[in-house]
Amino acid sequence: MMCCICRRDARGWGFAPELIGIRAPAVKQCSQRCQDITGKFKGMIDPNKHETNALAAAGISGGAFVEEIGKTDLASWTEQEWATLVDVIVTSFQDFLRQAYADDPPI
Template sequence: MRACRICGRASRGFFFAHLLRADLYPTYAFCSRRCQDAGAAIAKRRNGMIDKTDTETKAIKAARQSFAEVIGELGLMPEFEGRSAAEIDRIIEACVDGFRDAMGRIALNDDIPF
């Protein structure tokens, strides 16, 4: 049984997927309608995410090096000097989310070449 995403108790059949799109967004489990409502409100404000998993946080941090290499190659490093890690992570997350959303839209339109 999955744990409630808000309080950690055992979930009891209350679920939420942002925009009812379980193919694009995580599906969260909750123990009650109260926790489900709270989780849905958080996810709506954060474009489907309640919080990042440890793996997602590590992956974003690991992507900073690739990001730095590309902006260096493009001569854009001066524009990013002095930016915080949180600001860089926000850019990386926006790119990943945009890519994922586009892939979902393409798949729904059967535009994936074989």
């Protein structure tokens, strides 16, 4: 299961909105930090502005990698090129999200 905030592996933290009277599914987190963020959102996990912006940033990073290798036909990609693209996108998403929460934490 993934952390509902940063999408890393969940590691034992959780948040059950029903315990505070909110009908929403229970979610898991990777750390106390991400659990605190979840609590501030009261467990609501719809995409927020940080997640939407993180997806956009990840898309830009992925696009830059594609331009760097100069191959747009996915069928011609090596397994390593594909793995690197996924890594670039996921790492960019996570880095952007962590920085966005650090710069503009939920109230």
